[in-house]
Amino acid sequence: MGRFSEDELQAVVSRYEAMRAAALTERDEQLRAFHEAGWRPVDLQRVTGYSRETIRQALRPEVRRATNLSRRRTAPQPPADYRPYGDRKPYVVAEALAALHGPTGGTVTLPRHLDWSGHAEYDLNRPARLSSMYKVVLTEASTVEDLNTWLDTDLLRRLWPTLWLPPQLRQRWEEAFPELAATRSNAA
Structure with a gap:
């Protein structure tokens, strides 16, 4: 060191x-x-x-x-009715993967309701920024339309195994679309 x-x-x-x-x-x-x-x-x-x-x-x-x-x-204890944030957050799940027709290249700027970080511009030709955008959209989408507008089916399948997502969100998506869970198993 x-x-x-x-x-x-x-x-x-x-x-x-x-x-x-x-x-x-x-x-x-x-x-x-x-x-x-x-x-x-x-x-x-x-x-x-x-x-x-x-x-x-x-x-x-x-x-x-x-x-x-x-x-x-006395170690601090949460209230008896406490539920972790991930269990309370209303994650949105797509109705059908085939409906995801978002951009696949170039530079996009996410709307403020999805990304208020000040770095809402994403160059989709850069793998790290592409993954970052998908994480933001998946965690912050408030409607199915957000998902359909900003995500692409093929890119989501390709990125799914490597995306760093809250466990609750990942579980909800994989329950709705077992083929996503399979891509994770295949990648391991």
């Missing part, structure tokens, strides 16, 4: 963490000194720009310790 070792990198991180802990301790001691000299927490908050909770933890170290301990004990 070049001229530096893992030990040197770990030493950098250790020094940073030690300096950070020392700076935090010093800052908290200074804030407590100001508080003991008559500064109200609200004034410390106003002048420093720190949050109310940061000031509270600085003035009461036991609160910081309890908060940090609590954070370490």
Whole structure:
């Protein structure tokens, strides 16, 4: 990994963490000194720009310790009714592969509702840009017409095994068109 070792990198991180802990301790001691000299927490908050909770933890170290301990004990859990984004996203699947009659060459510019990245122009003669456009259209299409306008049946079949797609989208398409799943099996 070049001229530096893992030990040197770990030493950098250790020094940073030690300096950070020392700076935090010093800052908290200074804030407590100001508080003991008559500064109200609200004034410390106003002048420093720190949050109310940061000031509270600085003035009461036991609160910081309890908060940090609590954070370490309980890993954040999603709500009970949580569903991953891919399960909630309404991916559109073509009605028929034969209906896909999109461009097969040249340069195209996708409409903003499909690609708002600022790089919506795709040179279809460049394989990486072609694959990128297909990924964008497949993941962002909101109507079957989007798919029919921008995708081509033969290109989709050729690209399918190598496209980096969300698993839920890939599953929906392969359930609707088993021949796409077969192209993936053949490519492996």
